[in-house]
Amino acid sequence: MKMKSNTVILHTAALFIMPLQLMFSIFLLLRGHDEPGGGFIAGLVAASAFVLYAFSFGAESTRKLLRVAPRDLLAAGLLFGLASTIPSLLSGQPALTAHWWEVPLPGDGYLKLSTPLIFDIGVYLAVLGTIMIFVVGLMESDE
Amino acid sequence: MLLAVLSGFLLAAFAPLLTRMAGKSIGWLLAVLPASLTVYFASFIPQIQGGDALLIEYTWMPGLDISLNFLLDGLSLVFALLISGIGTFILIYAGSYLKGHPNLNRFYVIMLCFMASMLGLVLSDNLITLFVFWELTSITSYMLIGFNHEDMDARKCALQGLFVTVAGGLALMAGLILLAVMTGSYSLHEILNSSEALGSHGLYTAALICILAGTFTKSAQTPFHFWLPNAMAAPTPVSAYLHSATMVKAGVYLMARLNPAMSDGELWGQVLMLFGGATMLVGAYFAFSSTGIKKVLAYSTVMALGTLTLLIGVGTELAMTAFVCFLVAHSLYKGALFMIAGALDHETGTKDITRMGGLRHKMPMTALFGCLAALSLAGLPPLFGFIAKELLFEAVLEAPFWSTAATLAAVVSAMLVVGVAGLVAVKPFFGKPGNTPKDPHDAPLGMLAGPAVLSVIALLFGLLPFIPQNAVLLAAMQAVYGQPIDTYLSLWHGINLPLMLSGVSLLAGIGLLTLWPRLQPGLYAVNTAASRFGPEAGYFKVMEGITHIASWQTRVLQNGVLGMYLLIMVAITFGLTGYTLITRYGLHLSLQLGDSHFYEWGIALLLVVSAVFASSTHSRLGSVASMGVLGFAVALTFILFSAPDLGITQLLVETLTVILLVLVLFKLPEFVNLSSPFERYRDLTVAVFAGVVMVLVVLATLDIQYFESISSYYIENSAPLAYGRNIVNVILVDYRALDTLGEIFVLSLAALGVLSMLKLKAEDQHKP
Numbered sequence: 001m002k003m004k005s006n007t008v009i010l011h012t013a014a015l016f017i018m019p020l021q022l023m024f025s026i027f028l029l030l031r032g033h034d035e036p037g038g039g040f041i042a043g044l045v046a047a048s049a050f051v052l053y054a055f056s057f058g059a060e061s062t063r064k065l066l067r068v069a070p071r072d073l074l075a076a077g078l079l080f081g082l083a084s085t086i087p088s089l090l091s092g093q094p095a096l097t098a099h100w101w102e103v104p105l106p107g108d109g110y111l112k113l114s115t116p117l118i119f120d121i122g123v124y125l126a127v128l129g130t131i132m133i134f135v136v137g138l139m140e141s142d143e
Numbered sequence: 144m145l146l147a148v149l150s151g152f153l154l155a156a157f158a159p160l161l162t163r164m165a166g167k168s169i170g171w172l173l174a175v176l177p178a179s180l181t182v183y184f185a186s187f188i189p190q191i192q193g194g195d196a197l198l199i200e201y202t203w204m205p206g207l208d209i210s211l212n213f214l215l216d217g218l219s220l221v222f223a224l225l226i227s228g229i230g231t232f233i234l235i236y237a238g239s240y241l242k243g244h245p246n247l248n249r250f251y252v253i254m255l256c257f258m259a260s261m262l263g264l265v266l267s268d269n270l271i272t273l274f275v276f277w278e279l280t281s282i283t284s285y286m287l288i289g290f291n292h293e294d295m296d297a298r299k300c301a302l303q304g305l306f307v308t309v310a311g312g313l314a315l316m317a318g319l320i321l322l323a324v325m326t327g328s329y330s331l332h333e334i335l336n337s338s339e340a341l342g343s344h345g346l347y348t349a350a351l352i353c354i355l356a357g358t359f360t361k362s363a364q365t366p367f368h369f370w371l372p373n374a375m376a377a378p379t380p381v382s383a384y385l386h387s388a389t390m391v392k393a394g395v396y397l398m399a400r401l402n403p404a405m406s407d408g409e410l411w412g413q414v415l416m417l418f419g420g421a422t423m424l425v426g427a428y429f430a431f432s433s434t435g436i437k438k439v440l441a442y443s444t445v446m447a448l449g450t451l452t453l454l455i456g457v458g459t460e461l462a463m464t465a466f467v468c469f470l471v472a473h474s475l476y477k478g479a480l481f482m483i484a485g486a487l488d489h490e491t492g493t494k495d496i497t498r499m500g501g502l503r504h505k506m507p508m509t510a511l512f513g514c515l516a517a518l519s520l521a522g523l524p525p526l527f528g529f530i531a532k533e534l535l536f537e538a539v540l541e542a543p544f545w546s547t548a549a550t551l552a553a554v555v556s557a558m559l560v561v562g563v564a565g566l567v568a569v570k571p572f573f574g575k576p577g578n579t580p581k582d583p584h585d586a587p588l589g590m591l592a593g594p595a596v597l598s599v600i601a602l603l604f605g606l607l608p609f610i611p612q613n614a615v616l617l618a619a620m621q622a623v624y625g626q627p628i629d630t631y632l633s634l635w636h637g638i639n640l641p642l643m644l645s646g647v648s649l650l651a652g653i654g655l656l657t658l659w660p661r662l663q664p665g666l667y668a669v670n671t672a673a674s675r676f677g678p679e680a681g682y683f684k685v686m687e688g689i690t691h692i693a694s695w696q697t698r699v700l701q702n703g704v705l706g707m708y709l710l711i712m713v714a715i716t717f718g719l720t721g722y723t724l725i726t727r728y729g730l731h732l733s734l735q736l737g738d739s740h741f742y743e744w745g746i747a748l749l750l751v752v753s754a755v756f757a758s759s760t761h762s763r764l765g766s767v768a769s770m771g772v773l774g775f776a777v778a779l780t781f782i783l784f785s786a787p788d789l790g791i792t793q794l795l796v797e798t799l800t801v802i803l804l805v806l807v808l809f810k811l812p813e814f815v816n817l818s819s820p821f822e823r824y825r826d827l828t829v830a831v832f833a834g835v836v837m838v839l840v841v842l843a844t845l846d847i848q849y850f851e852s853i854s855s856y857y858i859e860n861s862a863p864l865a866y867g868r869n870i871v872n873v874i875l876v877d878y879r880a881l882d883t884l885g886e887i888f889v890l891s892l893a894a895l896g897v898l899s900m901l902k903l904k905a906e907d908q909h910k911p
Contacts, residue, residue, distance in 0.1 A: 032869060032872045033866070033867035033868075033869055033872050033873065034867055034868040034869050035869055036787040036788050036791060037791075037872070038871070039876070040875070041788065041791050044792065047799060048795060048799060071895075071898065075891075077891075078887060078888065078891055081883075081887055084880075095881070096880040096881055098865060100866060112866065116865070116873075116876040116877045116880070119876045119880055122887065123875075126890055127890070130890050130894040133895075133897060133898050134894070134897055135806065137897065137898055137901040138803070138806040138807060139806065140901075141810075141901050
């Protein structure tokens with residue numbers, strides 16, 4: 001059977017909902033350190049956005065939308081996770097010791113950058129990559 | 144020093160590129176590295192000449208007590224010089240011997256790695272580091288023996304060598320750890336310098352057995368000697384290097400290295416003498432009764448390894464002198480002879496010595512150096528081999544125990560070795576011209592350089608023995624003996640008992656050699672008949688047994704029925720948990736349901752109903768959907784008890800799980816009930832049991848608290864220390880980031896597993 005829906009409602013809805021979901025996932029990722037959220041949850045939300053897209057437009061167009069192979073997303077996630085250990089190793093501390101940088105922004109605010117954030121991005125990408133491998137892979141094995 | 148040891152690995156990385164660029168002269172080019180290493184190691188001679196040991200320290204994993212310290216004393220320097228010195232000529236030789244071989248680049252990569260591992264092995268001060276290098280030599284030698292990997296036989300022999308040496312390696316690891324437990328240190332120089340008597344320690348025997356299991360397998364002692372002749376499937380440069388001077392001597396090195404620490408127990412000397420003596424005789428006998436030139440040399444190496452072990456076992460000052468001289472003499476002549484054997488094989492096209500003869504006319508230079516090396520093997524003056532053999536006789540004559548038996552064994556093996564030397568020198572080069580497949584010429588320069596230099600060194604050392612003695616040999620003897628040694632090497636000791644024994648064994652050996660053409664077929668028949676009961680047959684029996692056990696346990700445990708896997712895992716996990724809970728804690732049911740709200744009852748009801756429905760329905764879609772309901776109800780519980788992160792995660796995971804299940808669902812065949820009622824009731828029992836145990840565990844954890852909960856620490860410190868108010872996230876990405884890192888790697892592995900399975904299936908379908 002073909003895993004592609006032809007309903008107009010789903011198509012239209014997916015086009016509207018998906019960007020919102022992706023933005024929401026970024027929002028969850030960035031706020032995660034202080035409020036409910038974080039890389040894992042955000043990765044799941046992003047994955048469900050792409051899953052919705054895949055259900056309405058098929059696996060092939062999802063691959064095109066992603067631009068990179070899900071496998072590479074996974075690899076990038078692992079690399080981010082490992083990269084977050086570099087600052088601590090360079091400064092001779094035990095691996096994964098957190099480092100924080102505050103980048104001043106125009107106006108009063110400042111941006112909190114940190115190795116835990118890099119790490120969280122790694123988790124985000126790994127979770128997204130894993131689920132996309134499952135979903136895209138399973139859908140393609142149909143076709 | 145670190146660079147010197149690891150430079151082989153570095154060069155190995157560039158070897159393929161260099162092989163492509165340098166073309167024919169690659170052997171000469173790569174040989175620059177071992178040659179300069181030889182010079183480098185030789186530059187340490189003045190420092191360690193007096194018997195001092197240099198310790199060069201590099202930290203590696205200080206937390207685990209593992210260092211990259213290098214210990215340089217007489218013994219390790221002798222080995223380092225042999226490894227890099229002979230290595231130089233082997234690389235040159237290989238360039239010529241394997242000229243135009245399509246896999247020459249790979250050969251050099253592995254060979255250089257092997258050389259570096261061997262250097263690391265003999266120079267390491269730390270037992271763990273030593274063991275790592277030890278295993279690296281096993282692995283690289285496996286790849287070298289199986290270099291002609293398209294040949295089934297070569298693969299089999301390589302695997303045999305690997306299994307035997309790695310099995311021994313496992314024992315060795317245990318032995319080294321026991322040694323460290325006994326002495327309280329992983330550092331060789333601390334172990335050697337500690338005054339503690341190990342012989343009376345309770346773990347001494349266990350450590351001794353384990354260490355010797357490692358060294359005996361590596362150094363091909365009887366009954367593990369069978370892998371070494373089989374390893375002759377390797378290209379000749381490999382045999383000349385690994386099976387003469389280096390890898391097989393690793394075991395001997397370790398025994399010599401540990402001798403000062405271990406020799407105060409009586410068992411050490413007895414075991415070494417027993418196995419060494421037996422190996423010596425077995426090796427000499429089989430060398431004499433073989434016809435392939437490489438087999439002859441391989442068995443004579445077994446003989447030499449046995450002799451070295453025997454000498455360590457004798458353990459006197461004289462024995463240590465003999466040990467070091469015999470070690471050096473053997474490396475020189477055996478390396479040269481193997482290279483000569485390769486040259487003969489290369490030029491004549493056969494390995495069978497019965498087909499060779501009169502080659503001295505066509506290959507004069509090869510004949511000259513071959514005979515020189517063979518004279519050293521036979522132990523004739525004025526070569527270094529003669530000094531070594533005289534010392535051997537002297538040492539066994541003065542052995543503190545079993546002197547007569549050891550002397551007898553030494554004489555018999557010396558006799559056979561004279562015959563063997565004749566086989567490799569007289570048989571091919573003298574007598575009537577043989578009938579060889581190829582028309583022979585003298586070997587090219589690259590193949591002659593090694594034998595020439597090594598045999599001339601053997602001659603020089605024999606004529607001027609004080610040069611090597613003062614340079615390193617004395618220091619090496621002291622390192623093996625553990626105390627200062629005062630000795631003087633010389634070619635002429637006057638007319639004494641050892642000299643007479645030499646004479647007797649020489650005459651008997653010549654006699655044997657003339658009888659060889661008549662004896663050999665008979666001996667061969669006897670050997671073939673006896674091999675059914677030999678240790679190699681035992682090896683095959685053991686391997687067969689392992690295969691049987693493996694297929695039996697696969698049939699029973701890994702039978703492919705997923706339901707069975709689940710059943711076993713759940714039953715065992717909860718059986719053990721329940722058992723522990725009941726025996727340690729007992730049954731306490733204390734449920735207070737007074738302050739529960741009606742919506743909590745609602746969720747609980749939803750949970751139960753959806754679980755019952757999921758397991759009893761005949762519709763897969765319905766089952767999946769009700770599992771989803773179950774998951775959402777769990778998420779609701781999380782949210783009710785104020786764990787929003789968990790709740791959100793659970794919701795998302797449940798959603799995606801249902802989607803994934805639905806994707807899979809359509810591929811499954813129609814639902815059919817295959818299990819019998821008995822199986823279903825059994826599964827139900829196990830499931831209910833697991834549930835009950837889980838409930839009891841949860842109730843127990845609520846009831847008992849062995850220590851204060853850690854959550855207050857997180858609550859207090861997460862904002863000031865980790866700049867985050869979401870404790871769950873702070874734990875995930877900061878406090879326990881290493882765990883999370885591990886988890887995303889596990890996740891990735893699972894994803895890759897799924898990916899490969901999907902791909903496998905897709906490829907299956909594309910097949911016609």
